[in-house]
Amino acid sequence: MLFRADADYARELDASDELAHVRNEFVIADPDQIYLDGNSLGRLPKATAALTADIVNQQWGERLIRGWNEGWFTAPERIGAKIAQLIGADPDEVIVADSTSINLFKLVVAVLRAFPQRSRILTDDLNFPSDLYILQGIIDLLGAQHQVHVARSPDSVHGPVVELRERLDADAALLTLSHTVFKSGYVYDMAELTAAAHAHGALTLWDLSHSVGAVPLDLHAAGADMAIGCTYKYLNGGPGSPAFLFIRRDLQERLHNPITGWMGQQNPFDFDLRYRATPGMRHFLTGTPQVVSLALIEPGLDVLLAAGMDRVRAKSVRQSEYLIQLWEALLAPLGFSLNSPRDPRQRGSHVSLGHPQGLYIDLALINDMNVLPDFRMPDNIRLGIAPLYTSFSDIHTAVTRMRQIVVEGLFEKYVDQAPVVT
């Protein structure tokens, strides 16, 4: 089909979309609302709403303490095994626990202690700030014996691959990056950089928060050592749902969780007074799992696994290409820039559009146009495409409303305001 910028064309694309029916699996409370923030908080799956009642009323309300032997205790591994299918790992290499930030802390400390002769961590300035804060805190905690090298992106869009490669040497303990960059959506070549790190004896730790459920991942094929990621974005696990971590099997006994708690203990119910780490991924658990929010991750995973990651990715690329074509036709003439890679192979599932009035346009979209994107400084209006429920018509409507805001100057009343969470 030849690209056209009219609404009928969007409807034609929806009519030929083999994943269009998956949208019915999600709660869509306001059909007029265009939701383009599934990369920050995925929509609520209908099955999750039903499961919530079961977990609270039956499992907690009726089964009470017996619930621990009826699925709660093993949920971190059971749900981890499902995530493993999405990231090219074995079922016993992934576990769900804590938050992404805390999992990063545990893994980075473990690596630095396992490689005491190496003192440098490599990362980039496109990484999620929390990841950089965690690295800074670790260096402090370990007595300022290590350094972080933050490679600089040449254009705030693409990853500084050349600089990262140059900085890998015998002193590098760890290369840690967001696989898909949260602002621009740039996607690193995981296999290429992992091989480069390994050539110097360094390990790699990938933050998959903006990748999992958005781009196909094959950690084994890429040779990746460790990974972490969120479940509340493209996995639709719900606000604050626990995160996951992956450790390549042959590293699992070499790395020691620095937050040693009873859930990582060999036989926690022996109540032995001396800590002995249990083998495998479970020793990266610390305290009691957040059972309710943990269990609520599973229905979203089932929807995604049924849809199939390859089909999800194919639709994501079609949709982001379509959005970029609309940008070229309708928004670029109004001063919008593309702050994401043009090449779909280097792009995740969100597209950032810049505009000098970006923040105010974003506020007008949210408050006056019933479009929910998000905004990342300095000028990025971030449009998250979640192929499980985003339609081509959603994308078309969002672009039309953005255009209207600029053409009619509807953003002007926001010029003096600044929101707290965007």
Ligand SMILES: *Cc1c(COP(=O)(O)O)cnc(C)c1O
């Ligand atoms: C969303 C996100 C996080 C979130 O970390 P939390 O500990 O859940 O707050 C971390 N890293 C990246 C790359 C993210 O996109």
